[in-house]
Each structure stands twice: as structure tokens, then as C-alpha cells.
Amino acid sequence: MSGTDFDVVVVGAGPAGSAAAIEVARAGRSVCLLERGPSPGSKNMYGGVVYGRILDTLVPAWWEQAPVERWVTRRSTMLISGDQALTVDFRNPGWGEAPHNGATAYRPEFDSWLAGVAVDAGAELVCSTTATGLIREAGQVVGVRTDRPNGDLRASVVVACDGVNSFLAKEAGMYPHDDPSNFTVGVKETIALPRHVIDERFAVRGDEGVDIEILGCTGDVPGGGFVYTNRSTVAVGLVLSLPALAAGGTRPEEILRLLKAHPAIAPLIEGGEVVEYSAHVIPEAGYDMMPELVGDGILVAGDAAAMCLAAGIWLEGVNFAIGSGALAGRTAALAARRGDASAAGLAGYRSSLESSFVLSDHRRLRDAPHLVMSDLAQRVLPAVACGVVEDVFTVTNPTPKPGMRRIVRQRLRRHGVRLRDLFREGLRALRTFG
């Protein structure tokens, strides 16, 4: 194409960017994948579980080549109140077999692998290069500027996959407003332990792994926690409301220290050595904070478009990034072939997202982030649940056992919860998750 260096420039070699580049290259169009880190994934962190089903079409039998640490065969949801903990533990050895469900993986390895698939498909990967702005002509995006000498790169379509807080989408005017309450911050410690110790403590064997999601472990700051196993490290982390952290002046490391010292967590990581501490922002509000997804000459995908699904028991972003990135790549390739990269020419992206899991899940679960961050879910639910279980299992002989209904009513009353409110929130949850 005359006047352009590539048909498509994809900014950011995270899962969204690599998926986009794979689709463009496979459609026979030229594509440059720009990454600011020295290698793909070197700047990325997450909560640990990649759900690979979305890869089935992109990389058939991906599980035979993806750099996986462990296959998640145990998923637990833990409610913490004070020093108590109530865990619902699900074990499914079937997830340990192909085609698998979720896997733990290190992002530098996983992202480099996926970017490698894009390179094998014909994409040009350029690392250590930051896109510093958009090049526009007559309102249309026609490329990006980079921080290298002679660093302008012109293309028919720019796909912004530059992650949360996307400067490119903002520069293109696609984010109408910036609201800090839409964001959470994730912090994580990776703790080294011998592999056999992890197997014993988490009761798994071979390549089996565990993912634990935790509620009620973040004190006054709304959020949640997670623990997951790699081969010879365990990751312990938190997701915390950004405005609440700022308002309370609380340090995330302090909340993490308390979680690590909790009687339900400490024995799992005892004697381990912290080998890494990392932090990253999450676009928590999902559907309600999504920017314009299509502009003249530009598409936005993945976290850059707030497509991370942070809905309590589900924290999924990589699969949504791959799903949206692949659709953006397909649309961009088509537009480049047709020679129409205007917003109208790229409009197919939005409709393909609508009919895929990406926007349908987000739309259906749009209330979930607010529900999960509510006082009821954060403080009351863990306290009442732990309290009820405590009362049920505390043997009070010679006093006769209290009835279940009485226990629940007493516990609710103790935490100032009216049945009416509980009912209302329950209905709301049912509508959201139902």
C-alpha cells in the first residue's frame, strides 16, 4: 500500500496485541507489532490463570506448546473474617487433561510464546520501542510515533492494545472521561518453594495446580485476594480499590502482609522466599468504562478497551484480550484489503464483539464489579458466613443445638443486616450472575 510502512500497526505485544497480529498476518497483510518492553510480557503481570479455550481456533492444540506452569484442577473460593476462613473447594482432575480449562503461566513466557506465534505467522515484532503518539491526517489515524530516531510508522490501521490506561485510545479521544473509581490495583508476591512442598501443601500431584480466590481479606479497602501455584513458586496477591487506597493512605504491601500472615494462608507459604513483587492497574469497571472501540483508522482491544472481566469469582482478562484482539486483527486486515480504514469501514469490529463472548459476557455481568465491591460482599458476607459456620459446628452441650434459621437470623442481626436488604442484594446478584 503506497505511503504506508505496514497495513496494520499493533501497539503492545500483550495477549491482545499478539492475537491481533496473528490474525492480520494470517490474512496475508503486513503487520508490525510494537512492544515497549525488551521482550513481550516483560512489563506484564496478572493473577495467574489463563483460560485457553479462546486459543483453540487461533493455535490448535495450544496446550502442547504453550509455556504452562500447572493446569488448574482445584479452584477454591475463600471467605475470610478476622482469623477465620470458610473455603468452598472444587477439584476436577478432568481439567488436568487436554483440552484443559485454565493454566497458570508466567507472563514473560506466555506473552513471548504468543508473540512468537505472531512472528511465525509473518508479523514483524519490534521490542524496546514505545509508541509515543498517533499520526493523524485530516482527522484519520494514519500511524504512530515512536521513541526511536526516525521513529514514525505509517499504517492503514492502528490497533491499540497498549493495556490499561491506554494513552493511544485517550489521545484518539475515545475515552470520554477518566474516573479513578473505575480502576483497581493488583499487587502480587511470587514466593519460591520446592516443588514437592507445593504439591504437599496444596494437595496436588504432577502438573496439577490450584487457584484460590479470596474475599474479606482487604480490611477497609474494597477488593479481593488470590493465591495460585506455579511449578516451584506460589503467588499471593490482592486486587484493591484505587480511590479507597488513596483516601485511607493504606499501603498495599501492608494489606498483603496481613493476608500472608492469616492462619489460612501462612502455612501455605511458610519458609518460602519472595522472589518477585509486582503491581499493575486493572480496568475494574468493565462494560461501564469501555471507550469508543472504533475510530477513523484505529481500533482498541484488550485492557486498553477495559475488556478485563473483574466479576468477583471471575477475574479473566487474558482470554478477553485474546478474543477482542483477534477480532480487531481480522477487522483491520479486512479494512486494509478493502482500502477503507474509516470508522465506517472498521465498524464490523464492534458488531463482531457484540456477537462474541467478549461483549455479551461484559454486558450481562456489567453490575458484577459494583456488587463485588459493595460493603455487603466485602465485609458482611464473609463475616456472616464464617459466623454461621462457626455456630453450626460449635457443640454447645448441654445446651441443645440452635436451629439453623435462628443462627442465621442472629448472625445477620449482629452485623446489622436487615433481611429486606439481603433479599434485595440477593435478587440483584441473581439478576447479574443468573
Added chain:
Amino acid sequence: MLIAACVKLVEIRPLVDPLTGSVDPGREVGCSAADRAAVEVVRRLAESWSARTLLISVGPPRAEPLLVELAAVGIDAAVRIDAPRGVDSSTVGRLLAATLADVGADVVVCGDYSSDRGSGSVPAFIAHHLGAAQALGLVEVHTEGPGSLRVVRRLDGGRREVAVVDAPAVMSVEGSVAELRRAPLRSVLADAVPVEVVATDVPLSVRTLPTRAFSPPTRVASAPTGTPLDRVVELTGALVERTPPRTVALDPPEAAGMILEQLRSWGYLDEPDPA
């Protein structure tokens, strides 16, 4: 005129077990800051002398992406001398010198030492084989005109040595000497410099590990004499006559005087000169 930079592929984030001292080389590879500085020095000299430039490395095929990345800053040619990792410094020096002599390099710039426990001896070996002048461990490099350099070398005790070095010369520079410039985007995209591979017959080096703990040679010791109590007394020196320690509380001048007097009485100081 041809100026060459020598670089080495190393793991840039090795993990050292504090208990056992064992080293896990880690996965990330690159080169030391000193090697990067060497490439920048070569570029600057080439600009001011209108010279051609060469990037050269002894290593496995894995080193080629590093050469391509570094060459994108504007190096004219890149050569990889094929050899496995872990070849000893004298062999590396010999291999580099042979190729550098073949291509007729006038000035060779290396990093002062590689970050994987390098000893900094490779540049010296190269200079020896080439019969070139050597200036190692430099903190500054200035040109005095084509083929002539004024360099500053770090010495012990914060001292510096200024030297004038003329080609043919081998230099090694510290990482602080220069920061490698960013490669222009066009050069990065073009993969402009193909890496030429020079074959060698260096065998795969074999690492030998001790299989048993070191035990010192046995020596004949005479059997102990006397009762166990005698031996304990002898070992501890419990009954030997000695000056018991004293604790004194004095003002500083008096304390100093007493320390001097004591040192004199033990023979560590001469008696004060009565004059």
C-alpha cells in the same frame, strides 16, 4: 580504517542461591553495559574518523539476535565466531584475534569485563595475539585524530592515568564511558546487517565437577600424653601465669596516656625520646 567492537552474550539476570552459592543463569540474555558502551565508542570513533565498523562475538547461534539488535545502531558488519558457551578466555581471545587480523581491524574496543564472572582478560589476549597496543579499564576515550586516541584509565586509590594510544590498539571500556544510542526504527525494521558466521573447531567444553568433598591429606600426629585434665589445662592455658585484664575509668587524655604506656610495656612502641 576498520574499528571493531567485541561483545559477549550473557544471561543478564542470574540468580545466586545465598546458601549454596550455586548460580542459576536465568533466562534473559543480553550483554553487559560495558559491551554496550564499547559499541557506542566504536560508533563515535567511526563518525569522527569516517571509518568502517564491525561487531564481533564468539558464541553460539543464540548470540545472533543480540548482534542484529546492536548492529542496528549503525554498524556496518557483524560476525559471529561459532563456539559453544563456556570457552575459556584465552581461546576466545585467540579466536577473536584471528578473525580481527583477517579483516584488518585497526582499533578494537571491548567492554572491560563481561557480567558473567568475566575476568577482563580477553582484550589483553587479543592485544597479545595482534601485537597491538593495549589500554584496559578505560573511563574516558577521546580522539586525537584518525588512529590516535587519548584515554583515561582508572587506577587504584582514585588515581587516573592518561595515555595516548595509536592504532593498532585494543581498548576495554567501563560501562559508564558511553550510553549506547537508540537504533533508528528503520534500521531495526530492516534487520539491515546480516550476521556472517565463522566456523571453528573448538570442541564442546566439558565442565568437571568434584564428586567428593575435599579432604586434606592425612598427617601423623603423636598420641596425647598426660591425663585428660592435664590436656584440658594445657589447651585452655587456665593455670598459666598471666596479667589479668584490668578495667579503668579515665578521662580521654589520661586514657590515651595509659594506652601508650601499655603498648610501650609490651614492646610495640619505642620509649619516648627524652629530647
